[in-house]
Amino acid sequence: MIDVEFRIVSDHRDGLMLGMGQIIMASGFEVLRPKISACDEGTLLAVTARGPQQKLLELQDRLGSHPLVRSFEARLPETALAEAGKTPVDAVVIASVPADAMPDRAAAELLLPQLARDYPKIAKKLLDFDRGLDSGKREATMRYVGTRVGAWLYKRDYTLGARLDLADSIRQIALPALRQWLGAVEASGANLRVSDSPFCGSGLHHGHSCHFIRGELEGLLNESGHLGRLRVVESECRNAGNAACVFEFTT
Numbered sequence: 294m295i296d297v298e299f300r301i302v303s304d305h306r307d308g309l310m311l312g313m314g315q316i317i318m319a320s321g322f323e324v325l326r327p328k329i330s331a332c333d334e335g336t337l338l339a340v341t342a343r344g345p346q347q348k349l350l351e352l353q354d355r356l357g358s359h360p361l362v363r364s365f366e367a368r369l370p371e372t373a374l375a376e377a378g379k380t381p382v383d384a385v386v387i388a389s390v391p392a393d394a395m396p397d398r399a400a401a402e403l404l405l406p407q408l409a410r411d412y413p414k415i416a417k418k419l420l421d422f423d424r425g426l427d428s429g430k431r432e433a434t435m436r437y438v439g440t441r442v443g444a445w446l447y448k449r450d451y452t453l454g455a456r457l458d459l460a461d462s463i464r465q466i467a468l469p470a471l472r473q474w475l476g477a478v479e480a481s482g483a484n485l486r487v488s489d490s491p492f493c494g495s496g497l498h499h500g501h502s503c504h505f506i507r508g509e510l511e512g513l514l515n516e517s518g519h520l521g522r523l524r525v526v527e528s529e530c531r532n533a534g535n536a537a538c539v540f541e542f543t544t
């Protein structure tokens with residue numbers, strides 16, 4: 294068990310405490326000492342979450358993609374630092390997601406109906422959108438748009454299907470969904486391999502560039518709710534000099 298203090302900044306006071314409480318509990322944590330106050334950027338919710346350390350990344354992921362969250366910081370409380378023999382200055386902040394690294398949700402909301410209308414012919418629209426984003430927000434925003442499209446696609450095409458385990462979900466949901474618009478996609482062991490991602494070579498990204506595809510896979514596989522909370526990592530990318538883009542699934 295670990296205690297982590299979150300300082301969550303939002304533009305909205307209404308529903309903040311309830312919404313964050315639900316996310317914290319859905320990730321397997323208890324909510325302790327919530328306190329809401331005004332701050333320069335809007336509303337600050339300080340709350341301690343107590344729960345299993347191995348679920349902390351999942352909780353941070355959920356907070357980072359919640360529409361009410363403008364930015365957040367996670368800190369270890371001073372008592373935990375004292376037990377670990379550390380002074381507060383050593384390691385108070387264990388995660389910090391500043392407002393400018395959060396997705397540009399307003400821009401995403403304008404794009405999403407167009408993607409739903411044109412799917413699967415979305416590559417050009419996505420590249421134009423990617424080009425128009427602030428460079429600091431590109432990765433977070435493209436991944437966010439991907440999760441929304443993946444979740445929408447799951448609801449449209451797969452909600453009524455059987456409950457599949459992870460391996461079958463990758464083969465029967467993720468693979469055909471990506472093939473619809475990316476063409477050459479192969480399952481390679483437990484991973485997916487995309488040969489010709491349109492996000493490579495655009496000159497917009499240094500290193501790995503296929504953040505939309507990561508997000509789309511996360512949206513497709515997390516929407517059903519019964520696989521836990523999966524994260525997708527792009528372990529190889531053509532934009533970083535690899536032969537293909539490879540996506541790995543971790544829980």
Ligand SMILES: [Zn+2]
Nearest residue numbers: 503530531538
């Ligand atoms: Zn790639």
